[in-house]
Structures are given as structure tokens and as C-alpha cells.
Amino acid sequence: MNSLLDARGIGKRFGGVQALKDVSLTIRAGEIYGLIGPNGAGKTTFFNVLTGLYAKDEGEVVFAGVPLKLGSPHEVARAGIARTFQNIRLFANMTALENVMVGRHLRTKVGVGGAVMRFSKAREEEAAIRRRAHELLRYVGVEHHAQKLAKNLAYGDQRRLEIARALATEPKLLALDEPAAGMNATETAELRTLIEGIRADGVTVLLIEHDVKLVMGLCDRVAVLDYGIKIAEDVPDVVKRDPQVVDAYLGAGHG
Amino acid sequence: MSPRHRAFAGTALIAIALAVLPLVVGNTLGNTWVRVLDYALLYIILALGLNIVVGFAGLLDLGYIAFYAVGAYLYALLASPHFGLHWPAWAILPLGALVAGFFGVLLGAPTLRLRGDYLAIVTLGFGEIIRIFLNNLNQPVNITNGPKGIARIDAIGVAGHPLAKPLEAFGVTFPGVTLYYYLFVLLAIAIVFVGIRLQDSRIGRAWVAIREDEIAAKACGINTRNVKLLAFAMGASFGGVAGGLFAGFQEFVSPESFGLLESIMVLCMVVLGGMGHIPGVILGGLLLTLLPEAFRYGAGPLQQAAFGRVLLDPESLRMLLFGIALILVMLYRPAGLWPEARHRREFAEKK
Known part of the structure; x- marks a missing residue:
């Protein structure tokens, strides 16, 4: 398989704290790639650097064969990386439908003139945005909440809505930051089905997760971060037995 | 009647009411009040422009009047004896929109990283800078004529008829203020x-998204810099048009018309009426122009009748009541008199 994303030597410091040190990893097209690690290991920092929210200090990322313009979230989204947030960030006072429609912004282009004059092109585009948004809501299973305000959706539905909004940007890589956090077993199982479906539809998935069972069952390959350093990267079965990983998770000297 | 017919009938009724209004007002209350209506309309246009920046995109701008000033001075310079130029209004007004829009981008660009209070302070400063420039650009080369302002500006002409002159048509004489009204x-x-x-388009949605959560908006691929600058530019260009109209209507401009208090007044119209809600903003503009005028003319005689003498100077009474009204609205209707549903929810959340 060819690689979709190549992160090389990513480093990030916050003052004196080295949050990420020389992190290199490769995500192959079509796989579900897990990024795990204890609390504070730098998973979300890596996410934020990758998606442009934080400026990196070192390293580079090549995505789909082109260098990624790090530090510019909308350019990263345009290149084809969409993300969700650990602490859900929906547009709370917009409806579920509107949230997904905002996700189409990037792939549509009607400007002020078109918006004001509503030429047939603009009307068609608007209708297409609406149609696609409905499709995506149905895809993640919250279409019956289309007209509800995002903030009034149940927690699990908010997670799904955020995924729908991310998918609206037509990503090649969908990056999910702890999507199962706070979910019960049933919801987690449904989420797993959804993520597998997304991959089956041709979107590569990068998953940060605390739920080790979910990651090990779902991911094709897993990387482990500890204190900002990548300590392992392999298929789940190998990673699970890696002594360094066991140390990181269970504490050195265990067993 | 089908809904379509009903909508049509409603529109026709509003159109007739708007057409007849100045004739009725002019014949009952006098042309002074038609002039007040004209000013109310200018303020409504201004408030609608500021509403794009503050209401839609959520960027608190306290220097908005600067763009009004840019539009007004552009008109004044291009259609007055000051430079001996006499361009027609239909050429200056669109140019005013463009130039003001350009200034909107120019002043908006350095503020892109700021939000809330910080943005308000910086825009306040920019607004004052423009006014101070206008006040002092009379030397070494006299461009703006300084604090004396520019006088004898050409009236706005439509189809060769300067609107300041009365027009006879259909056996009725339309005074200048009425023509301007139309x-x-x-x-x-x-x-x-x-x-x-705009509100109901992908651009409008992007503005709301930025207002709701800027980081999420960025992650969704919205180029927040461009979308914010667009809001500044659109708002400013509306202000520029209003400024041009103001200059042609008054036939005189001077820097003192563009002080901080004016910016605050327009902001009050937006906030009082209901941020982001166009009907609310129109209501705010109307109330804040008409009520103070009503006080100006009514408060003196009313006190005379009630107490036999004028106890409080109408001018200070006006500001006093204005202050009380603002406090009451902020206490009891913090989202404005006629808020947009979404904004009402946002305010409910913050409580």
C-alpha cells in the first residue's frame, strides 16, 4: 500500500516542555491508524500540529504526495484532512443541518454577487449543499435531528454530527480525536460500525483513542506516543506485547 | 388567497405605505419631520452595514463611523467647488462604496487576531484616526479644508434633477426632503x-460559524481571514454609500459629524434593535432617530403645560432618557428589542 501521510520529525515545544520530539509516522491509504498513549503523551498536540491549529517547531508532513502547509487550518482542510475535537466543537446555536452545510463551505464557491443575485448557478449550488448535508446526516444516522440545534442533540449524536461535518469537507483523511470518550458500550459499538463504514467508503482514518479495546479491535496499525516520543508502531498484536508499551501504560517494573 | 398572493399583497401594502408616508407627514407635522425621516433612513442604512460586522460576523467594531466619513468626504471632494469637481452622484456613490470597502479591509486586516474588547478598542482608535486626519488635512496641502469642513456640495441629482429642488408632478409639489426620502x-x-x-448563503453561514466557534470554523476549512475581511468590507461599503448620501443631502460636511458618539449611536441601534436581525436593526435605527427628535420638539412644551415652566433642558433630558432606556433594555431584553432567534439563544446560554 502506498502512504497517504508521511510525518517526518515533528517537534513541538511549549516553553520548556517538549510536547513532541522527532515524531515520524506513516499512514497508508485506506487504513485505520490508531494513535494511543497515556494522558499527556502528546496525541492531541500531534493532532493540532497536523491540522494546522498549532505551529510546528520542527519537521514536515507530506500528504498525498505534496508537502502540507502546516500552521494554516483551512489549507490543511483543503488538502483533504478533516478532524473532530476531543471536546466536541459544534456550532452550538446552528441546526444540525446548518452545521454540516458549513462543512461544505470549502468545496463550494458562490461569492457575494452570486449570493445576492441568486443566479441559477448559485441556486443549484445551494440546493446541492443542502442535499449533500442531508445525505451525510443520514449516513451518520442523525437525519431525524436535522432541524434541531446542535447543542440540543444527545452526546453521542453530537459526536456523530461532528463526524458528518468533517466528512462534508470531502477529506481523504479523517482524524478523530477520542470519538468514543464518554460513550457507553452500545454507542461505542455503533461508532465502530460507523468508522468501519467510512473506511469502506474510501476514507483513511486516523484515530486517537483512550479505549484500548476499541483501538486494538478496529485499527490496522497503531502508533504509541509516550512523553512526546513515538515508542512503537506496528499492527495491534505486536504493539500490545511491546515491552516499552506495556511499561508506558502499566508503569515500569510491572509484571 | 394563496400564500404567494398574500405575500404580494403584503409587499404592495408596505410599498404604498412607504410611498404615502412622507406626503402625510409633510402635510401634518411639516417638512421638518420628513427631514427627520430622511436622517432615520440614513441611520438605518448605516446600522444595516454595521450589523453585518457586529451582528453577522460577531466582530465588535467601534470605529464604524469612519467609513461613513470616507463616503461623505469622497462625495464632498468630487462634487463641490472645493476642487472644482462636479461628478454626478451615480458615479460617486458606487465609488464611495468601493473606497469605503477598501478602507474596511485596510483597517480590518491588522485587527484579525483580536476579538471582543480588544477589537473594540483598536477599531475605536482607527475611527478616531480617520476623523483626526480629516480635521488636519488642510495643510501643507489643503485636501479636506480642516475643521471648517466642505460647503456648497452639489445636491444629489436624479435624471438631471437635483433632489434639493421641489418637483411638480401629477399636480402635486414634492419638496426636496420628500424626493430625498424616496x-x-x-x-x-x-x-x-x-x-x-447574504445572511442566507454560504457566506452568511460562514459568518455565523466564525461567531459561534472560530477554531471549529477554521478546522472546517473556512478561511477565517478572508471571510472576516469580507464582512468588514461589506459593512464599510454600506457605510460609504450612506456617507455619500449624507454629504449630498446636507450639502456640507465637517469632521465633527463623525465622532465617536456617532459610532456608538449606530452600534446602539444595532444592539438595541437586535444584533444580526435585520427587522430588529431597522426598528433600532428608527427608534433611536425618531424618539430623540420627538423629545427635542416635545419635551419643552410638555413641561410648560404640566409645570408651567421648563424644568429640565430638553437636550439633557434627551440624553438622560436615552441612558435610562439603554439600561432598561440591557436589563430586560439583553438580546435586543426584536432579536434573531439564534442570538436570543446565545444570550440565554451566557446567563
Whole structure:
């Protein structure tokens, strides 16, 4: 398989704290790639650097064969990386439908003139945005909440809505930051089905997760971060037995 | 009647009411009040422009009047004896929109990383800078004529007829203020139309998204810099048009018309009426122009009748009541008198 994303030597410091040190990893097209690690290991920092929210200090990322313009979230989204947030960030006072429609912004282009004059092109585009948004809501299973305000959706539905909004940007890589956090077993199982479906539809998935069972069952390959350093990267079965990983998770000297 | 017919009938009724209004007001209350209506319309146009920046995109701008000043001075310089130029209004007004829009981008660009209070302070400073420039650009080369202002500006002409002159038509004499009223109403309607269409488009959604959560908006691929600058530019260009109309209507401009208090007044119209809600903003503009005028003319005689003498100077009474009204509205209707549903929810959340 060819690689979709190549992160090389990513480093990030916050003052004196080295949050990420020389992190290199490769995500192959079509796989579900897990990024795990204890609390504070730098998973979300890596996410934020990758998606442009934080400026990196070192390293580079090549995505789909082109260098990624790090530090510019909308350019990263345009290149084809969409993300969700650990602490859900929906547009709370917009409806579920509107949230997904905002996700189409990037792939549509009607400007002020078109918006004001509503030429047939603009009307068609608007209708297409609406149609696609409905499709995506149905895809993640919250279409019956289309007209509800995002903030009034149940927690699990908010997670799904955020995924729908991310998918609206037509990503090649969908990056999910702890999507199962706070979910019960049933919801987690449904989420797993959804993520597998997304991959089956041709979107590569990068998953940060605390739920080790979910990651090990779902991911094709897993990387482990500890204190900002990548300590392992392999298929789940190998990673699970890696002594360094066991140390990181269970504490050195265990067993 | 089908809904379509009903909508049509409703529109026709409003159109007739707007057309007849200045004739009725002029014949009952006098042309002074038609002039007040004209000013109300100018303020409505201004408030609608500021509403794009503050209401839609959520960027608190306290220097908005600067763009009004840019539009007004552009008109004054291009259609007055000051430079001996006499361009027609239909050429200056669109140019005013463009130039003001350019200034909107120019002043907006350095503020892109700021939000809330910080943005307000910086825009306040920019607004004052423009006014101070206008006040002092009379030397070494006299461009703005300094604090004396520019006088004898050409009236706005439509089809060769300067609107300041009365017009005889259909056996009725339309005074200048009434003609201006019609022009302002038409432009206000056009601007309402633009505002509604923008709000209900992908651009309008992007503005709301930025207002709701800027980081999420960025992650969704919205180029927040461009979208914010667009809001500044659109808002400023509305202000520029209003400024041009103001200059042609008054036939005189001077820097003192563009002080901080004016910016605050327009902001009050937006906030009092209901941020982000076009009908609310129109209501805010109307109330804040008409009520103070009513006080100006009514408070003196009313006190005379009630107490036999004038106890409180109408001018200070006006500001006093204005202050009380603002406090009451902020206490009891923090989202404005006629808020947009979404904003009402946002305010409910913050409580």
C-alpha cells in the first residue's frame, strides 16, 4: 500500500516542555491508524500540529504526495484532512443541518454577487449543499435531528454530527480525536460500525483513542506516543506485547 | 388567497405605505419631520452595514463611523467647488462604496487576531484616526479644508434633477426632503435585500460559524481571514454609500459629524434593535432617530403645560432618557428589542 501521510520529525515545544520530539509516522491509504498513549503523551498536540491549529517547531508532513502547509487550518482542510475535537466543537446555536452545510463551505464557491443575485448557478449550488448535508446526516444516522440545534442533540449524536461535518469537507483523511470518550458500550459499538463504514467508503482514518479495546479491535496499525516520543508502531498484536508499551501504560517494573 | 398572493399583497401594502408616508407627514407635522425621516433612513442604512460586522460576523467594531466619513468626504471632494469637481452622484456613490470597502479591509486586516474588547478598542482608535486626519488635512496641502469642513456640495441629482429642488408632478409639489426620502427608501430596500440574501448563503453561514466557534470554523476549512475581511468590507461599503448620501443631502460636511458618539449611536441601534436581525436593526435605527427628535420638539412644551415652566433642558433630558432606556433594555431584553432567534439563544446560554 502506498502512504497517504508521511510525518517526518515533528517537534513541538511549549516553553520548556517538549510536547513532541522527532515524531515520524506513516499512514497508508485506506487504513485505520490508531494513535494511543497515556494522558499527556502528546496525541492531541500531534493532532493540532497536523491540522494546522498549532505551529510546528520542527519537521514536515507530506500528504498525498505534496508537502502540507502546516500552521494554516483551512489549507490543511483543503488538502483533504478533516478532524473532530476531543471536546466536541459544534456550532452550538446552528441546526444540525446548518452545521454540516458549513462543512461544505470549502468545496463550494458562490461569492457575494452570486449570493445576492441568486443566479441559477448559485441556486443549484445551494440546493446541492443542502442535499449533500442531508445525505451525510443520514449516513451518520442523525437525519431525524436535522432541524434541531446542535447543542440540543444527545452526546453521542453530537459526536456523530461532528463526524458528518468533517466528512462534508470531502477529506481523504479523517482524524478523530477520542470519538468514543464518554460513550457507553452500545454507542461505542455503533461508532465502530460507523468508522468501519467510512473506511469502506474510501476514507483513511486516523484515530486517537483512550479505549484500548476499541483501538486494538478496529485499527490496522497503531502508533504509541509516550512523553512526546513515538515508542512503537506496528499492527495491534505486536504493539500490545511491546515491552516499552506495556511499561508506558502499566508503569515500569510491572509484571 | 394563496400564500404567494398574500405575500404580494403584503409587499404592495408596505410599498404604498412607504410611498404615502412622507406626503402625510409633510402635510401634518411639516417638512421638518420628513427631514427627520430622511436622517432615520440614513441611520438605518448605516446600522444595516454595521450589523453585518457586529451582528453577522460577531466582530465588535467601534470605529464604524469612519467609513461613513470616507463616503461623505469622497462625495464632498468630487462634487463641490472645493476642487472644482462636479461628478454626478451615480458615479460617486458606487465609488464611495468601493473606497469605503477598501478602507474596511485596510483597517480590518491588522485587527484579525483580536476579538471582543480588544477589537473594540483598536477599531475605536482607527475611527478616531480617520476623523483626526480629516480635521488636519488642510495643510501643507489643503485636501479636506480642516475643521471648517466642505460647503456648497452639489445636491444629489436624479435624471438631471437635483433632489434639493421641489418637483411638480401629477399636480402635486414634492419638496426636496420628500424626493430625498424616496431615494433613501429605495437604497435602504436594496441594502436590506443584499443583507437578507447574504445572511442566507454560504457566506452568511460562514459568518455565523466564525461567531459561534472560530477554531471549529477554521478546522472546517473556512478561511477565517478572508471571510472576516469580507464582512468588514461589506459593512464599510454600506457605510460609504450612506456617507455619500449624507454629504449630498446636507450639502456640507465637517469632521465633527463623525465622532465617536456617532459610532456608538449606530452600534446602539444595532444592539438595541437586535444584533444580526435585520427587522430588529431597522426598528433600532428608527427608534433611536425618531424618539430623540420627538423629545427635542416635545419635551419643552410638555413641561410648560404640566409645570408651567421648563424644568429640565430638553437636550439633557434627551440624553438622560436615552441612558435610562439603554439600561432598561440591557436589563430586560439583553438580546435586543426584536432579536434573531439564534442570538436570543446565545444570550440565554451566557446567563
